[in-house]
Amino acid sequence: MSGNRVLSVLEKAKMVCWFEETNSLAMVARRYRSEFGVEPPTLGQIKRIHRQFLETGSVVSQPITSASSAITSNLLNNQTLNSAEAIKMSQQAMNLPSRESFV
Structure with a gap:
């Protein structure tokens, strides 16, 4: 991803859905670029977001108080x-x- 742009919840959710559909990090990156018109997060970041969703059921990274x-x-x-x-x-x-x- 160019720079350190903060990803929206929508962007993260779409990436999780795309990965579930395709099971391909490269396809997620392509769809992200096509959908949002900017460079996608790194494959490692996409994988981390997906893993976070599987572990917590959420793409929101705010801890529960x-x-x-x-x-x-x-x-x-x-x-x-x-x-x-x-x-x-x-x-x-x-x-x-x-x-x-x-x-």
Whole structure:
């Protein structure tokens, strides 16, 4: 890549998708050049971005802070509704009549 330009999340995501499609770092570099009109990252950088995605499920390189980790944990704990509760909450949120009114 010419210079040390910061790659956008979109650029990284597209490279991961292209590598999954083609399994070729060279093809990813060609498609990047064609799509974005600039020199692609080095093959090593493309490989690192792909590996990061496989290991973390994300192309974003920002570390998770303890505060955001706690928030994520609380959200997961609060989302353990059974299906009846989830349906009822969805109906209320969308102002739909409850299932009992159809009986």
